[in-house]
Amino acid sequence: MESSLTYMQALDALRWQVEMGVSDAIGDAPLDRHAQSRAPAAAPAVARAPAPEPDPAPAPVADPGAAATLAELAQMMEALPSPLKPAARRFVFADGRPEARLMILGEAPGRDEDREGRPFVGRAGQLLDRMLAAIGIARDHPDPGQAVYIANILPWRPPANRTPSPEEIAMFLPFALRHIRLAAPEFLLLMGNTPCQALLGRAGITRLRGNWHEVQGLPALPTFHPAYLLRNPAAKRESWADLLAISRRLQP
Numbered sequence: 001m002e003s004s005l006t007y008m009q010a011l012d013a014l015r016w017q018v019e020m021g022v023s024d025a026i027g028d029a030p031l032d033r034h035a036q037s038r039a040p041a042a043a044p045a046v047a048r049a050p051a052p053e054p055d056p057a058p059a060p061v062a063d064p065g066a067a068a069t070l071a072e073l074a075q076m077m078e079a080l081p082s083p084l085k086p087a088a089r090r091f092v093f094a095d096g097r098p099e100a101r102l103m104i105l106g107e108a109p110g111r112d113e114d115r116e117g118r119p120f121v122g123r124a125g126q127l128l129d130r131m132l133a134a135i136g137i138a139r140d141h142p143d144p145g146q147a148v149y150i151a152n153i154l155p156w157r158p159p160a161n162r163t164p165s166p167e168e169i170a171m172f173l174p175f176a177l178r179h180i181r182l183a184a185p186e187f188l189l190l191m192g193n194t195p196c197q198a199l200l201g202r203a204g205i206t207r208l209r210g211n212w213h214e215v216q217g218l219p220a221l222p223t224f225h226p227a228y229l230l231r232n233p234a235a236k237r238e239s240w241a242d243l244l245a246i247s248r249r250l251q252p
Helices: 007-019 033-038 070-079 111-116 123-133 166-183 193-200 226-231 233-250
Strands: 094-096 102-106 148-152 187-191 213-215 218-223
Touching (some): 102 166, 111 123, 123 226, 193 213, 218 233
Parallel strands (some): 102 148, 102 187
Antiparallel strands (some): 213 218
């Protein structure tokens, strides 16, 4: 429908609207602004985040108490998803005679142990063998009273031979306790701070060594780790005193 206004009439009407403060143009059809103000505002569209995927099922935690034999415990420990496992070469469980009256617990495998899969086989292990031989003990001795069973708190080598973290110790502590229970020694020799921290809840080997403690009802003697003796030969005197204390306990 064409407008009946002339050009000049339309121009005058536009000027009048500007003078009245009109700033927005309107269409030909009338709009009820009051009705629009009463209508509920449409809710703004909200972007929905994608539903999170369910977390993967946690890896089952092995119960070391379910291991009835040392072989079962070793299999269980090796299968444990430890963060140390990918960087290590070999799983290191134990060495010596499981029926020995004396069990030695160290810290963790080193480079040589990681290569051979046996605890205490590097320079520190060779020194340990000489120390034990001085009191008539050997790993493969047929007499359980003169044999020794050797293990570590951790079965995997920490990168660069670093000290195991508290979390790593806590992960393997239940397995170490079960290891002791299954081996059933009469005496424990704790070599270094890590086994003392794990089994006694205390560190500071210079203060702990030479004093008998108890672990799972067994007499336990802390002493220096052979690797420490290689760096500090003067401490061999204290270690010799600890070995003599062990020897006296092993006397029939």
